[in-house]
Amino acid sequence: MSGHQYLSEEGFRVDGRRAQEMRKLDCSLGVFAQADGSAYVKEGNTVVLAAVYGPHEVRGGRVKALHDRAVVNCQFSAATFSTAERKRRPRGDTKSVEMTLHLQQTFETAILTKLYPRCQIDIFVEVLQADGSILSVAINAATMALVDAGIGLRDYVCACSAGVFNDAALLDLNNLEESQKGTGLTVAILPKTERIVLVDMSSKIHSDHVSKTIEAAIEGCKDIHATFDAKIKERVGRLAALINTEN
Amino acid sequence: MLTQKVFLRKTKRGNILKIVREHYLREDIGCGSVACGRCDSESTRPLQKDFESASKVVEHAHYIVPDTNIVLHQIDVLKDEAFRNVIVPQTVIQELRHRHAPAYNSIREMLAIEERHFYCFVNEHHKDTYVERLPGESANDRNDRAIRRVVGYLQSHLAEQGLSIEVVLLTNDRECLNSAKKEGLTAFSLKEYVGGMGKPELLDKISIDADGSSEGDPVTNKKKFMYPEHLTPIALQAGIKSGRLRSGKFMASRDNYLEGFVCLGDNEDESDRVLIQGLMNLNRAVQDDTVVVEILPESEWVCPSSVVLEDEPEEDDKVDEEDDDGDEVEREKKVEKALKESKTEKGVEKMPTGKIVGILKRKWRPYCGILAPSAIKEATKHLFVAAERKIPKIRIETRQAAALTGKRIVVAIDSWPRHSRYPLGHYVRTLGDIGDRKVENQVLLLEHDIPHQPFSQAVLNCLPKMPWLITPLDESKRQDFRSVPTCSVDPPGCTDIDDALHARSLPNGNFEIGVHIADVSHFIRPHTALDREAATRGTTVYLVDQRIDMIPDLLSSNLCSLISDVDRFAFSAVFEMTEDAKVVGAKYCKSIIRSKNSFTYAEAQARIDDKARKDEVTEGLRVLNSLAKKMKLKRMENGALNLASSEVRFQVDSETHDPIDVKTKELLEVNSMVEEFMLLANKSVAEFIYNELSHCALLRRHPVPPVGNFDPLVRAAATRGFDIQVDCGKHLADSLDRASIDTDPFFNTMLRMVATRCMSQAIYFCSGTIAKEDFLHYGLALPFYTHFTSPIRRYSDLIVHRLLAVAIGADATYPELLDKVRVQNLCNNLNYRHKMAQYAGRASVTLYTQIYFRDKNVLEDGYILFVRENALQVLLPKYGMECTLYVKDKPGGQQRIKVPFTYDAEKCTQTAGDVTLRQFERITVRVSLDRTNIQHQKLVVELVRPHIPGFSVDIEKPMEVDEPRNDGEPEKKKTRAV
């Protein structure tokens, strides 16, 4: 009987959320002056900082340059203090490489790379605090940083994690919920078309539950989209007002 | 979605870890009352608006908020109907979940009953009721405060709206009670509250607190009786880690209350046991508790005694007083000393001996039993004697002792403090009169942990709506066997028909054999209440006059049962067989059948034997019968064992339900015909599902018994000059076949009975959990076996149906079905339930046998099945039962037997004078019922022939009560006088 009850009979999760509720989402743009674009995204206790450089000339020899589109270069890392247990993570450990790859694939589809031939766009993502759903928060942060840098995107890329506990789909898993064996996936979509750009299933989910879980995650993505959209519009509005007064 | 919820951090500190968890506090949690106009009306609101106050101590109608200890220890009181409109704070539920699963389940059960108006208030996530632990505050104090906050909040929440409903806190914790009063809350102890309810029987159910008694008697200064203190959990863990202490399961001795064993390790291995002797060393361990032992130095090791010691209070009148404990110490010491002396006489080997220093986990459950008779009528303190002899006496308080004498009651243990000789408990309920067949049946069910409550409404709601009709969609999905001449063959009176058979010739000269099994999985879908209930019950339990169904009657006796002349769904295994019974093809499908006849075994046999009958059903039966004979022959050639056990049927009086006659079940050819085809279907399905779903197939295995197990068999056969080979199943089967004596046809049967005892139990398992070599079914000599053919009465078969349906694509799968850990857990429960069902069945036969012999005193033929050191195990074939005929007195007991017997272990004989009693010998005995112990009546057999002077009873005047020859047996004499 001991152990956590991830979803109580009354319908609450350990942290007091209901099954389909997301954690508190917070984000600020332009936090990092040196970069062309940056974003700080906080979903519950998971905090991710993303910085975007570019588009700029391809570094490290022209060989890598592509004549018809931009090169997207991603780098994922986690701060040593980001998890409960302080651990030295050498750059390029398996987890980081995997995350980097996911980001790379996602943003190669999302960025309008054709607009920037022979260019390079660098996306650096650093996890400052890890409390579950790292991949989805990393994607969200990178999206916001790209928007901040003014790089052409097909659409926002919004990501959300979801898992199954006793037949109910839970959204936006925290660390505790993720540590439960055998559940959890991450979905990233382009909200306007609802096209799925990424589904990451790092653990086994019974096939009966997969479609249900993905659908739940998509709903979560849409929520995030709404929040981000409002945030960007507000910021643009504020900038526009600034420009107006300057004139 | 994301709301304005303020959030708060909750920190937990581990060694060096600092874990930060978010905690969302909400505003959308309702108070659960229909009367409330503020909270969200969409949410569940089970609490009533207009109702009476349940207790005189509160004037207005009120909601009750119990604290954790009330729910934990006083659940039997809360279960009473009088408790309604109860608010259970989430804090309480969470604590229960971690501390006590049965109480947690009970409270969940009550929350689910609509009429009781229980409500779980999620206070830990509510913005107004969440409390943070203060520095220096214990977790318990914090929880108590949280519960008080709930009461305070709800009180003002209702008062603000002008409602006259109060909120009342129930707690037995003195400090908490005081704090509550200081904070201006209405709070009572359970005793105060129940006192105002006007239900005296409820007061009995209040459990006694661990600190002595519920009233705090001032006799503490007199308490000389003291058990050693248990070590703290930390000290226990450290001791176990260092290897100084060992943990294991405590098994009390059935015959000696001063003795028990601790089985170390997980398996109940006989070899790895520690003997515990004496009350102080037993130190309050109760049967099945997980305990920690300290093994004594080898110089203090002793050997288990063979003395029978019943824990009988010296003088009955002492029992009623609290302070008898002190005086008992002396007596206890005397008994223990006597015990030690008695065993030094014998030369039995000493074994590791230890003392219990702590208890990791109690395994207390409600116990059935009776109240020990008491001399003082008005006394409120009594001793309870459990039906299970391994359970110590329990001290309870009751004001209704007079009403409870002669009744079977249920009692629960609350605690066992150091200064109390006996564990303290409380009365739970009355079952009925002692000796009443229905009551005794219920005791039997409770003691064997058999779920036997009527099916709940939730379960019944899962049943299909009547009239149930077959739709064209069903027809399109199922193979139609309705025109095929199918029939079922079962014992008389069978209403849950699991299986039906058909056989017809094919153009190529082969036969098509259909084994049609009731399609229960069509009606019982996974994740329903019905499915959960069936999984818990695991099996239908057959008692002599009662059947406790695994699934509701509508399914078991109607919709699933393959009754004749109606369309029924089946899961069919269709085989193609050659004339010499070789299977050349097998196919599985969901189908619709229409059985032509439901035969009893005798009817089917008569049909086959009636040469004049030429109809297609009869012809089919003949084909089946001839094929079955060939199949059986082949099976035997392959080394399958043909073991024997005796089964009896009682003929029961239709009005009184008392047994009037017994018959052993007769075996006809058709019995084995049906059996052969069931075996075939089970075996084929096992192979099929293993091949398709190798990691999660539910199979059944019968482990190869260790060669040593067969020693009694080999020795027994050797006494008659036969050599039994036990190196493999085939050799065993062959040598058993050879070992028969023409003049004594019963010898072979008995030998097979002995062989059965040497076997281990067959068990269900999940194929993903053990190595393939271990799948073997030893008794049937098959590499794969499972149960497929009785889904109405076995849950295992239902799972196999689901697996098979998945394998042939007839049904969808679900996660638990493919998870090997879950399937294995399910198997563990099924194995447990099957074992208990079997025991209960036997106990039921015993019960009936006793009722049958109640007023009888008869001479019967018996056979000596085993010869033991001090007794003969006598088989009475007519009743299919065994009795023990003692030839030596138990040491320490009364000396009654005057004739010395000599035991020869090698030859399996007991000799007295010139008479030698040998194993398998036929003897005549007199059978009667010993009713001296009201809870443990037993059959007594006495030797009549061969005549041993001074030992055998004289048959010339067997019915005389005042038979002078029986002077040495006062107990039995008394029996006959009853």
Ligand SMILES: [Zn+2]
């Ligand atoms: Zn309210």
